[in-house]
Amino acid sequence: MPVTHIVTAGMGGMRTAGDLVAWMQMSRRMKLTDAKHYVAEKLKVDVMDLVDEDVMYTLRNDLGIGTVTPRAGGPEGIRAKCKVADLLEIEINSVQRFKSLMR
Amino acid sequence: MQKTILTRMGDGERLKMSPSEIKAELQDGSQTAASMARIPELTEEDIQQLYDIMAEPGRVVSVPHGHELIVTDDGIAECFGGSEADGGSGVSISRQSAVLSYERGLAADTASLGHTDYSFKPVKAILDAEQQSYQTISMLTTVPLFYGSQPNMGLYFQPDGPFPNPADLLPVGKIKAAQEAQEQAAEQLCADMVYIGKGLNEMGCEGFNFDTAGSTGDAEFYATLKAARQLKQYAPNMSIIIGMASEFVLGMHGEIAYEDQQLAGLFPHEQVKLVESAGADIFGPAINVVTSKSFPWNLAKALTMVKETVARATIPVHPNVGMGVCGIPMLLEVPIDCVSRASKALALIGKADGL
Numbered sequence: 001m002p003v004t005h006i007v008t009a010g011m012g013g014m015r016t017a018g019d020l021v022a023w024m025q026m027s028r029r030m031k032l033t034d035a036k037h038y039v040a041e042k043l044k045v046d047v048m049d050l051v052d053e054d055v056m057y058t059l060r061n062d063l064g065i066g067t068v069t070p071r072a073g074g075p076e077g078i079r080a081k082c083k084v085a086d087l088l089e090i091e092i093n094s095v096q097r098f099k100s101l102m103r
Numbered sequence: 104m105q106k107t108i109l110t111r112m113g114d115g116e117r118l119k120m121s122p123s124e125i126k127a128e129l130q131d132g133s134q135t136a137a138s139m140a141r142i143p144e145l146t147e148e149d150i151q152q153l154y155d156i157m158a159e160p161g162r163v164v165s166v167p168h169g170h171e172l173i174v175t176d177d178g179i180a181e182c183f184g185g186s187e188a189d190g191g192s193g194v195s196i197s198r199q200s201a202v203l204s205y206e207r208g209l210a211a212d213t214a215s216l217g218h219t220d221y222s223f224k225p226v227k228a229i230l231d232a233e234q235q236s237y238q239t240i241s242m243l244t245t246v247p248l249f250y251g252s253q254p255n256m257g258l259y260f261q262p263d264g265p266f267p268n269p270a271d272l273l274p275v276g277k278i279k280a281a282q283e284a285q286e287q288a289a290e291q292l293c294a295d296m297v298y299i300g301k302g303l304n305e306m307g308c309e310g311f312n313f314d315t316a317g318s319t320g321d322a323e324f325y326a327t328l329k330a331a332r333q334l335k336q337y338a339p340n341m342s343i344i345i346g347m348a349s350e351f352v353l354g355m356h357g358e359i360a361y362e363d364q365q366l367a368g369l370f371p372h373e374q375v376k377l378v379e380s381a382g383a384d385i386f387g388p389a390i391n392v393v394t395s396k397s398f399p400w401n402l403a404k405a406l407t408m409v410k411e412t413v414a415r416a417t418i419p420v421h422p423n424v425g426m427g428v429c430g431i432p433m434l435l436e437v438p439i440d441c442v443s444r445a446s447k448a449l450a451l452i453g454k455a456d457g458l
Contacts, residue, residue, distance in 0.1 A: 001190070001431075002179045003209055004439045005424060005458050008165045008446035010174040011212050018212035019246035022173045025419040025456060026247055026310055026342035029384050032172055032419065032456035051171050066245035068207045077243045084245075093340045094241045094248075097307030 014060070014068045017043070017050040020088060027090040042088055063087060108158050111441055113394040113401050115434030125157050125399050126150065132396070132403030139351075140370040142411040145403060149452050153406065156448050157399055163443040166450045173212045173457035175385070175421050177314045177346065178221055178251050180205035180214040187219065190426075190435070199240050206246050212457075215249040215312060216240060222255040224264075227295050230302045238306040249344065250303050251312035254296065254327050256319035259288040266291075269355060285322035285356045292323065296330040297337075304338035311343050315389075318348035320355025321366035324374075328361050328381040335382030345378045346387030346423050347371065350408060371412040379418050385457070388412050389423040394433050398441050402430030402448055409453035419456035422449055 011018030017039055024035035040047045043063075049055040060067050065087065066080035075083065078098050085092045107119040120128070129150050137144040145153070156164060166172075178185075184201035185191035196204075198216065206214045216237055218226045226233055233250070241248045260268040266288045269281035300311050313331060317324035324347075331343050352374065354367025361377055369377075371388035378386045390405035405422070409429070413420045427433040430445040449455045 001425065001437050001439075001442055002174065002176055002205075002211070004163070004442040005174050005446050006209055006211055008163065008443040009170075009172050009450045009458060010210070011171040013206065013210040013212045013246050015210040018171075018173060018210070022175070022212045022247050022457075025173060026384055027340070029418045031417075035173075035419075035456075048169055051168070068210055076245050078241070080245045091340045093304065093309050093338070094307035096340065097305075098242070 011051055012053070014066050015053055016056045020065075020084065021050065023084065023088055023090060023092070027088075027092070039088070109440070110157060111398045111432055111438060113392045113396050113398065113432055115432035115438055115441075118397070120397070120399070122154070122158065126154055128397050128399040129153055129157075129403040132400035133407045136390075136404040136407035140372065140408055140411070142370070142372060142407065145407050145410065145452070149406070149410070150403070152452055153399075153403060153448055156444050156451075159444075162440050164447050165443065166447050170450050172450050172455060173419075173421070175213045175249065175312075175344065175457055176211070176215050177312065177423070177425070178215055178217040180211065181216060185219055187221075198236060199243065202240055202248070203243060206244055211246060213247045213249060213310070214244055215251045217251040221251070221253050221314070222258055223252045223292070223296050223299055224255065224258045226252055226299050230299055234302055234306045237303055237308060241307060241309065247309050247342070249310035249312045250308050251314045252299070253315040253318065254292055254313060254323050255315070256285075256288050256292050256323040256326065259292055260284065264288070282356050282358065285320070286359070289322040289326040289359075293326040293330045293333075296326070297333050300330065300334040300341070301337060304334070304341045308338075308341050311341050313343070313345045313383075315348040316345050317352050320353040321359050322356045324352050324366050325359050325361050328377055331378075331381040331383045342385070343383040344385040344387060344421070345381070345383045346421075347374060347389040350388070350390045371408050372415050375412050375416045375418070375420065379416070383418070385419045385421055386412070386416060387421045387423045389428045390430075392427045392430065392433055398430060398432060398444075402445055405429040405445075406448055406453050409449060409455060413454045413456070421457035422453065422455050424449065424458045
């Protein structure tokens, strides 16, 4: 069932910018349209580009924020989330904890 | 020969309807929801758009470019490796492998983790193990990772728990005793949920999902709102979702209130205002499916309530669109023709922020 929801209406997670828009809903309680515009502004792309794999694959690699088809040595997991927190100017709980453990 | 459209009943049985029959079902479903919740019906434009979605010839339909939304889940991310009766795939892989497969193989917007029983009470005894699992997996995931569980206050009543069972007390007229038992259980449930939430926050929990809230009625919803407020004050960076169990709050207590608002009988557009006030970040309304009614009827009913809820909400609204809620037939192997139509309609007509 979730596969159908994801394919029918989902933003596409790390294939595109779904995780980034989700972070804004979670951290700033942004409604969908506001969250999309916020992320597009931070990425310096059009809102329609947020769900364009062609645009987002290159951009995600350039920004080091993870893709579903990672290259060897490419950032993913907490390393990517550290960059996402900086990019979106939000505090991500796991990132905060990770940084506190590294001090 | 009159055109026929393939659709289903609320229990998943296939049936054929004419265009006029479909439209009549949509009108009736919307009118029923409007009458129950005292909210506006869907507009004529909404009904026509919904009819068009129902009548699309494809087995699976989808939203137009630019209308995508966020998909959150309730423990589904680890269902590849689970054996739950309501959807586990039973594949022998770890929780970690299941969550990462969900994130990368299915390109999910968010993922989640939860105890296999998916209730808070059993988590309390194994919190350390859940903390370790969460910490390890959250170091590997890139998309937001929730920890989800159900308040499930029923587990706090005898014979499963310490408090007298209202289901025993109410039939013999011991209403005050039943109310007191629920109040005591709610306090214990709230304390347990806060304890677990704080424990997961210590591990850097990114999101905490109170799933199927209110399943034991108004006292359980009260405990959830109270716990959400306490956790949000203690851990402001841990996002909170409150997803509901049903379209209106059952009055098992009948008089319990939150912020002077009686909880029994509240519908989603009213529930969301209390969820906002408690500090939660995302609200998940659940609109019941009537199995003896058609899928078009059920989806129109759900959309009527969701649309009004989204219109009144200041926080994102992610309707629960699983088996038996928001139009999805009550069938374990849910038909994808219905799931995709519900997704599309909730995005375009319901204006949902996510699912």
